[in-house]
Every structure is written in structure tokens, then in C-alpha cells.
Amino acid sequence: MNDPSSLGRLAAHLALLSSISFGGVPTVLPDIHAFVVTNGWLTDREFTDFLAVSQAIPGPNMILMMSFIGWKVAGLPGAIASACATFAPPCAMYFMAYRLWDRFRDAPWQKLVRAGLAPLTAGLVIAGGTVVAHAADVSWPAVAVTATAAGLLMFTRLNPLWVLGSAGIFGALGLL
Amino acid sequence: MASQPRVTLGALFYAFLKVSLLASGGGIVWAHRITVDQRRWLSDTEFTDIVGICQFMPGPNVVGIAVCAGAKLRGLAGAAAATAGFILIPGIVGFLLGELLFRHTDARMLQNALIGISAAAAGMMIATGLRLLRANRRWLSALPFAALAFAGIAVGHFPLLAVLLVLAPLSIAIAAFTGVRFR
Numbered sequence: 001m002n003d004p005s006s007l008g009r010l011a012a013h014l015a016l017l018s019s020i021s022f023g024g025v026p027t028v029l030p031d032i033h034a035f036v037v038t039n040g041w042l043t044d045r046e047f048t049d050f051l052a053v054s055q056a057i058p059g060p061n062m063i064l065m066m067s068f069i070g071w072k073v074a075g076l077p078g079a080i081a082s083a084c085a086t087f088a089p090p091c092a093m094y095f096m097a098y099r100l101w102d103r104f105r106d107a108p109w110q111k112l113v114r115a116g117l118a119p120l121t122a123g124l125v126i127a128g129g130t131v132v133a134h135a136a137d138v139s140w141p142a143v144a145v146t147a148t149a150a151g152l153l154m155f156t157r158l159n160p161l162w163v164l165g166s167a168g169i170f171g172a173l174g175l176l
Numbered sequence: 177m178a179s180q181p182r183v184t185l186g187a188l189f190y191a192f193l194k195v196s197l198l199a200s201g202g203g204i205v206w207a208h209r210i211t212v213d214q215r216r217w218l219s220d221t222e223f224t225d226i227v228g229i230c231q232f233m234p235g236p237n238v239v240g241i242a243v244c245a246g247a248k249l250r251g252l253a254g255a256a257a258a259t260a261g262f263i264l265i266p267g268i269v270g271f272l273l274g275e276l277l278f279r280h281t282d283a284r285m286l287q288n289a290l291i292g293i294s295a296a297a298a299g300m301m302i303a304t305g306l307r308l309l310r311a312n313r314r315w316l317s318a319l320p321f322a323a324l325a326f327a328g329i330a331v332g333h334f335p336l337l338a339v340l341l342v343l344a345p346l347s348i349a350i351a352a353f354t355g356v357r358f359r
Contacts, residue, residue: 020234022233022337024236024237059269063263068271087236089235090239093235095244101225102248118221122305122322124339125302127325128204132301133295133298135294136291137295146296148299152303160209
């Protein structure tokens with residue numbers, strides 16, 4: 001299906017969705033799923049396979065996911081265009097937002113905003129972890145892995161790679 | 177910021193390349209470890225600022241950490257170097273690897289290994305959040321709002337933007353109020 005007009009529509013749609021994906025790209029995944037499946041570009045099965053593989057591979061998962069979709073729709077140009085449509089608009093916004101924040105570095109109100117936002121940020125990161133845990137902790141041994149990993153990162157200076165690696169081996173051996 | 181040592185663009189590229197490659201499941205864990213604990217480019221407060229700003233923005237938030245950390249250390253060129261480090265090589269390698277893996281997505285062992293890795297990654301993300309909370313000097317008064325934000329997402333399943341738009345003004349107002357009272 002190497003059709004330039006599909007590529008244009010896909011890239012435009014991804015650019016729009018990435019610009020409104022508050023809370024990260026996964027929040028607009030259902031919309032992307034509906035868009036590519038109703039257009040007949042991907043089957044359900046392909047979509048879930050793309051998702052599983054892009055999660056498995058280290059690196060920017062969601063950008064990778066979109067480049068797999070783009071590749072299916074329009075080959076290599078599709079992959080590149082989809083990846084760019086996913087990261088470029090948010091990156092421009094991050095940069096401008098940070099510039100704005102930095103310009104008012106010494107403003108008294110910024111201390112208050114910081115004091116107000118910092119607890120929320122910590123709470124949201126913890127919530128993000130529990131949401132992932134909810135999907136991954138399929139058994140009590142898996143819950144134990146989550147708890148152990150949290151404890152090790154909190155209280156030791158152990159390199160997290162050891163923790164991730166051993167957890168992966170436990171899983172591969174069918175222990176979880 | 178004369179006291180800040182000048183960080184090279186190559187160092188930024190490399191650091192975020194590392195964050196990206198290590199970050200299966202929770203990029204924020206590695207971004208914190210590398211930029212705050214190891215390189216000492218950012219303080220805990222600056223890191224929390226950046227994550228806070230990124231939460232308000234759409235898109236892949238960990239890329240936002242690369243953009244903001246790069247921008248803080250070296251301006252636009254720094255932001256570009258950090259973002260390129262995060263995306264370029266891991267994207268190409270991942271894309272090629274993915275092509276290979278599509279023939280093996282049914283492999284039981286791979287899926288099981290993934291479950292183990294995401295279970296551990298979840299724990300490490302929780303720990304990173306707890307460490308951000310602990311780094312807060314007024315952590316006791318921070319606790320209620322951290323708990324509310326946590327509950328809004330993890331228990332109430334409300335959209336992130338809704339949680340932020342309700343809690344941020346309240347939290348800032350209370351910080352302003354108590355700040356005035358204790359001065």
C-alpha cells in the first residue's frame with residue numbers, strides 16, 4: 001500500500017495526536033488504533049504485534065511503534081515521516097515551555113509554582129509505576145519482583161541493569 | 177551560571193543515548209540516575225522542575241527530559257544534541273531489530289522475559305517517584321498532594337490533564353498560603 005496520499009494523511013493525523021497527547025503517547029493509542037484499522041492499513045493483530053515488539057525493544061518505544069506503522073503504510077519514507085510526526089511537535093513545545101520557565105527563574109512566583117508542582121510530580125511518577133505494575137504483576141512472584149526492584153533502587157546503589165536483567169531471566173525461566 | 181561546568185554536545189548526545197537504550201519500561205529512572213546521580217548536571221529540584229513541566233505537555237515525556245536538560249545546559253544546540261542522542265541511533269537499531277522480532281512475537285520465552293522486565297521496571301519507577309518526594313525539603317507537607325495525584329491516576333483513572341488542572345492550582349495556592357504564614 002505504498003500510497004503517498006495515505007502517508008500524508010497518516011503523518012498529519014499523528015502530528016495532530018502527538019500535539020494533544022497529554023500524559024504521553026499511550027493516551028492516544030486507542031485513537032491511532034481506530035484510525036489505522038478503519039483505513040485498512042493494519043489488522044488488529046498487526047497493531048498488537050507492533051505494540052508488543054516496540055515495548056520489548058530498548059529505546060523510544062512509542063516513536064518506534066509509529067515508525068512500524070508508517071513503514072507498513074508507505075515503506076521507509078513512511079517510517080521516517082511517522083517518527084518525526086510523533087516527536088517533533090511535542091519537542092518544539094517542550095523547548096518553548098522550558099525557555100519560558102527559565103526566563104522567569106528568579107521570579108518569586110516560580111518558587112510557589114515549584115513548591116506546588118513538586119509533590120504532584122512525585123505522585124504522578126509513582127502512579128505511573130503502579131499502572132505499569134498493574135499490567136505486569138500477573139502473579140505473586142511478579143509482585144515480589146516489583147517490590148524487590150523498588151527496594152533495591154531506593155536503598156542501594158546497585159546498577160538497575162542487574163535488577164532488570166535478573167528479572168528478565170526469572171521471567172524467561174517461567175518463574176513469574 | 178558561571179559555576180556550571182560547560183557540558184559538551186557530544187556528552188549530552190551520549191548521555192541521552194544511554195538513557196534511551198537503558199530505558200525499557202521507565203525512562204525516567206535512567207534519566208534521573210544519569211543526569212542527577214552520576215553526571216550531577218541537574219539538582220533534584222531542577223530535575224523535578226523539568227519533569228513537572230513535561231507532565232503539562234503532550235507527547236513522549238521522557239523525550240521532554242532530554243529536550244529540557246539539553247536546553248538548560250547548552251541552549252537550542254544542547255536540546256537538539258540530547259534529543260538526537262535519545263532518538264537517532266536507538267530508533268534505527270530498534271527498527272531493524274523489530275523487523276527481525278516480528279517473526280518471533282509468539283515466542284513464549286521472550287514474552288515471559290518481558291513480563292519479568294516490566295515488573296522490575298514498575299518497581300524502579302515507583303522508587304524514583306519516592307526519591308523525588310524524599311528530595312523535597314518540605315516532604316511532609318508535600319505528602320497529601322503527592323497522594324492525591326497518585327490516587328487520581330492510579331485509583332480514579334482520571335485523565336492526566338484533568339488531575340493536573342484540578343490539583344495544581346490548589347497545591348500552588350496552599351504553598352503560597354503556608355509560605356506567607358511561616359515567613
